[in-house]
Amino acid sequence: MPRVQVDRDRCKGCELCVQACPQKVLAISSRINFKGYFPAEPRRPELCLGCRICAITCPDVAIEIAVHGCRYNFFDY
Amino acid sequence: MAKKLMKGNEAIGEAAIVAGAQAYFCYPITPQTEVAEYLAKRMPEVGGVFVQAESELAASQMIFGAAAAGARAFTTSSSPGISLMGEAMSYIAAAELPAVFINIIRCGPGLGGILPSQGDYLQATKGGGHGDYRFLVLAPSTVQETVDLTIEAFRLADKYRNPVLLIGDGLIGQMMEPVDFEGRGAPPTLDTSAWATTGCVGREPHIVKTLFLDPNELERRNRKMRDKYEQMKREEVRFEAYLCDDAPELLVAAYGTTARVVRTAIDRLREDGVKVGMFRPISVFPFPDEPVRQLAFQPSVRSVLVVEMSMGQMLEDVERALQGRRPIHFYGRGGGNVPAPEELVRECRRLLGNGQGGRP
Amino acid sequence: MSEPTTIFKRPASMRDAFTHYCPGCTHGVIHRLIAETLDELGLRERTIGIAPVGCSVLAYNYFYCDFQEAAHGRAPALATGIKRVLPDRIVFTYQGDGDLASIGTAEILHAANRGEKFTTVFVNNAVYGMTGGQMAPTTMPNQVTTTCPRGRDVNLAGWPFPVADVLAQLRTPAYVERVAVHTPRHIINAKRAIKQAFRYQMEGRCYSFIEVLSTCPTNWGKTPAEACKWLDEVMVPYFKLGLKKSPDRPPVE
Numbered sequence: 001m002p003r004v005q006v007d008r009d010r011c012k013g014c015e016l017c018v019q020a021c022p023q024k025v026l027a028i029s030s031r032i033n034f035k036g037y038f039p040a041e042p043r044r045p046e047l048c049l050g051c052r053i054c055a056i057t058c059p060d061v062a063i064e065i066a067v068h069g070c071r072y073n074f075f076d077y
Numbered sequence: 078m079a080k081k082l083m084k085g086n087e088a089i090g091e092a093a094i095v096a097g098a099q100a101y102f103c104y105p106i107t108p109q110t111e112v113a114e115y116l117a118k119r120m121p122e123v124g125g126v127f128v129q130a131e132s133e134l135a136a137s138q139m140i141f142g143a144a145a146a147g148a149r150a151f152t153t154s155s156s157p158g159i160s161l162m163g164e165a166m167s168y169i170a171a172a173e174l175p176a177v178f179i180n181i182i183r184c185g186p187g188l189g190g191i192l193p194s195q196g197d198y199l200q201a202t203k204g205g206g207h208g209d210y211r212f213l214v215l216a217p218s219t220v221q222e223t224v225d226l227t228i229e230a231f232r233l234a235d236k237y238r239n240p241v242l243l244i245g246d247g248l249i250g251q252m253m254e255p256v257d258f259e260g261r262g263a264p265p266t267l268d269t270s271a272w273a274t275t276g277c278v279g280r281e282p283h284i285v286k287t288l289f290l291d292p293n294e295l296e297r298r299n300r301k302m303r304d305k306y307e308q309m310k311r312e313e314v315r316f317e318a319y320l321c322d323d324a325p326e327l328l329v330a331a332y333g334t335t336a337r338v339v340r341t342a343i344d345r346l347r348e349d350g351v352k353v354g355m356f357r358p359i360s361v362f363p364f365p366d367e368p369v370r371q372l373a374f375q376p377s378v379r380s381v382l383v384v385e386m387s388m389g390q391m392l393e394d395v396e397r398a399l400q401g402r403r404p405i406h407f408y409g410r411g412g413g414n415v416p417a418p419e420e421l422v423r424e425c426r427r428l429l430g431n432g433q434g435g436r437p
Numbered sequence: 438m439s440e441p442t443t444i445f446k447r448p449a450s451m452r453d454a455f456t457h458y459c460p461g462c463t464h465g466v467i468h469r470l471i472a473e474t475l476d477e478l479g480l481r482e483r484t485i486g487i488a489p490v491g492c493s494v495l496a497y498n499y500f501y502c503d504f505q506e507a508a509h510g511r512a513p514a515l516a517t518g519i520k521r522v523l524p525d526r527i528v529f530t531y532q533g534d535g536d537l538a539s540i541g542t543a544e545i546l547h548a549a550n551r552g553e554k555f556t557t558v559f560v561n562n563a564v565y566g567m568t569g570g571q572m573a574p575t576t577m578p579n580q581v582t583t584t585c586p587r588g589r590d591v592n593l594a595g596w597p598f599p600v601a602d603v604l605a606q607l608r609t610p611a612y613v614e615r616v617a618v619h620t621p622r623h624i625i626n627a628k629r630a631i632k633q634a635f636r637y638q639m640e641g642r643c644y645s646f647i648e649v650l651s652t653c654p655t656n657w658g659k660t661p662a663e664a665c666k667w668l669d670e671v672m673v674p675y676f677k678l679g680l681k682k683s684p685d686r687p688p689v690e
Binding site: 002003009010012013014015016019020037050052053055056057058059060061063064065066067068071075076077 | 441444446448451456458459460461463466620625628660661662
């Protein structure tokens with residue numbers, strides 16, 4: 001099951017990943033980060049397909065993704 | 078190679094090659110275009126880079142890139158072109174990059190004319206670009222001296238990691254004189270491995286920049302640069318005193334081509350027993366304050382005459398150095414006119430009260 | 438359970454620093470695409486980047502390779518100087534629309550026309566960002582900025598400057614493409630183009646130029662998502678995406 005990690009303090013809460021995720025895994029946290037932004041966080045991690053779209057969209061490289069076992073390569077990147 | 082008759086502009090090109098210049102970026106402008114034409118042939122022969130840029134402005138910024146990448150780079154231009162290079166001069170000095178600029182001055186301001194002038198003196202020594210920086214500025218008066226100072230300029234640029242500017246004028250660029258390259262060689266190559274952007278193989282990346290938003294950091298750099306200029310004042314003053322040690326009554330101050338005309342005028346005056354001497358600054362930044370004081374404050378010297386192909390610019394440095402302790406007169410020609418010896422003979426006689434002559 | 442394998446992380450050619458860019462500003466995406474390219478083509482230690490004056494003036498804080506910082510608009514001249522004295526290094530300029538399409542027009546046109554073998558990534562976000570949102574040469578008709586408060590009037594300020602299309606008219610062989618980074622699909626395509634540009638440079642083939650339509654939520658007065666939508670609906674129809682010129686295809690007679 002893929003694992004999405006959002007670096008809470010690097011994220012600026014721009015929400016682009018939240019809207020880009022086809023599975024609606026990510027949502028905006030209600031706790032602000034150390035800069036005062038409301039960062040994104042995985043709300044439904046179990047739905048993640050490991051497609052990397054969120055990380056590709058993120059302007060701040062705040063998202064890292066790891067997978068266990070096989071991985072579906074939806075597209076070349 | 079033995080003495081060779083060379084045009085000033087071409088001698089400058091060859092001198093740069095002898096000095097080990099690796100990159101030359103240029104733009105055509107009378108009266109110095111022959112440097113570019115000469116180097117267009119010669120640079121490829123010695124494996125150097127030659128680029129004719131889209132403007133002097135671009136040419137001078139190419140120098141920034143090449144110098145920050147560790148190459149020995151230079152450019153030549155003339156007054157209007159040098160004005161376009163003002164921005165890069167400030168950036169190159171701020172980034173502490175070695176570079177050589179040569180200005181074969183033409184008459185101005187504006188498009189002016191294409192005849193010789195010394196009207197860029199203040200631009201060279203006090204102006205140029207923005208911010209607290211100075212150029213080390215040298216002023217040759219013969220083609221041979223231009224060759225030697227061009228080579229020396231590269232050494233000084235490396236020594237201070239600061240741009241060096243040579244100011245000649247149309248005459249020096251266009252005149253042919255015997256030139257000797259014997260015994261002249263390239264200054265040692267500067268080790269730029271600590272800062273040049275050559276690709277960060279096996280080291281932390283180098284960043285050559287001039288933006289420092291932290292005022293204290295920028296002030297530190299300003300002070301470091303000022304220390305360099307203080308060091309230049311201590312170590313790089315160059316001048317010539319001509320016939321000044323037999324108690325002359327009048328001291329003439331002149332540099333570059335004008336100094337050669339003054340020399341002829343002085344010789345004629347001395348044939349009639351009129352004792353006149355000349356102070357010729359070779360470095361105009363740092364200006365030879367002490368030497369001109371020593372020469373002007375000799376008891377025999379009653380007054381000083383500054384002669385320039387301009388409306389009076391080095392005049393301000395002489396006035397500053399002498400602090401009002403000697404009357405200072407000025408004789409200037411502009412528009413590209415070069416003063417004739419007779420004019421200066423007449424002016425000297427007038428000042429010494431034994432001849433006629435009026436201020437033009 | 439096997440050890441998790443990372444399938445997406447910060448490229449090595451990108452420093453760990455937090456960026457100063459505004460939330461949702463896609464400068465950050467473009468930085469990452471370049472850094473990923475440097476990693477994947479193994480170029481980091483041979484690369485010298487040149488930062489412009491503009492929002493990305495601090496690019497050297499985000500790339501982990503040698504960098505120079507140019508005066509406004511002069512990056513292509515610096516790049517020419519570097520590439521000419523170090524022909525085997527990889528040189529790229531990263532420039533915004535104020536830097537490249539306004540004050541630096543002569544420098545970019547002539548670097549391309551001389552066929553200098555470096556790469557330019559041109560970020561077109563239709564406004565001067567760093568100085569607070571003034572009209573740029575690429576500002577859209579009727580787009581409101583602080584220096585065209587009633588919207589860009591094409592009768593006074595002309596039409597937006599289509600740099601990629603203009604450069605494509607030059608006869609010197611070059612690779613010129615316009616891409617965008619406002620949706621994941623566009624970002625993936627943009628990376629392909631950027632990588633191709635650096636490949637051409639590795640081959641010493643030709644000058645390569647990628648215009649990247651990018652967002653500026655702050656100065657467009659929009660949320661990051663709205664900005665992406667505006668880019669798609671207003672900029673893309675005018676600044677047509679796609680390949681403008683390829684060294685593989687001879688110039689159009």
